[in-house]
Amino acid sequence: MALLELDDLRARYGETDVLHGITLSVEPGAIVAILGANGAGKTTTFRAITGAIPTSGAVRFDGRPIKGNSPEAAARLGIAHVPEGRGTLAALTVRENLALGAFTQKDSKRTRATYERVVSYFPRLAERCNQAAGTLSGGEQQMLAIGRALMMEPRLMLLDEPSLGLAPLIVREIFALLERINKSDGVTILVSEQNAKLALAAASHAYVLETGRIAVSGPSADLNRDDAVRKSYLGY
Ligand SMILES: Nc1ncnc2c1ncn2[C@@H]1O[C@H](COP(=O)(O)OP(=O)(O)OP(=O)(O)O)[C@@H](O)[C@H]1O
Ligand SMILES: [Mg+2]
Incomplete structure (x- = not known):
């Protein structure tokens, strides 16, 4: 059973629809990446998962909807959110x-x-x-x-663009640490990135977001091998 499942998740800010039905799943113990350009909806997806903004559709953790649907409820279930811009x-x-x-x-x-x-x-x-x-x-x-x-001691860590504004060397160090944490502590990781190459190297699966929709998804190795996907969505 998936640890995290999003089923037709939708979100809006005021009158503007931003997520148009995101369906994805994260298996226990996996590292999964959400890729996408500026404004694709990565941060909004994380806010929707933790209940920081109103949504429709389903967010299931361990097979059950998150009761209370708030960041506190998510934290108590073991979902840690490392927001964009860090929040320390x-x-x-x-x-x-x-x-x-x-x-x-x-x-x-x-x-x-x-x-x-x-x-x-x-x-x-x-x-x-x-x-x-x-x-x-x-x-x-x-x-x-x-x-x-x-x-x-989270079961699931949500990481929003950890590479943002950092030099390549330190970014590699951070991704190496994430892989270590995933392996030795068994923390499942859902990470958003614009740096597709780096994220695909760490993740087993990836979802490419484009203006609030999943444009392509699959095992990282398949996305990496697909020239059309690379050129259209991954930018390398
Ligand atoms: N508080 C808000 N009010 C209105 N619109 C918003 C708000 N926050 C985000 N948006 C809009 O929602 C869309 C998705 O934004 P989001 O921050 O989720 O993108 P992102 O993929 O995280 O981008 P980035 O890589 O730049 O962080 C954008 O068009 C953005 O302008
Ligand atoms: Mg963002």
């Missing part, structure tokens, strides 16, 4: 930001163990645990946002 709190330290990620966790001993594991993934964060998040480099802030999401 600039005035708080690295350690404080990470602690906030554990808000659904009541067991403080377990939270400490999770903290140790998370900082072991990100040695750069460990060195900067008392530094204000706002003074971190862009790449470090993205790592902090991912680390904060991991603090809630």
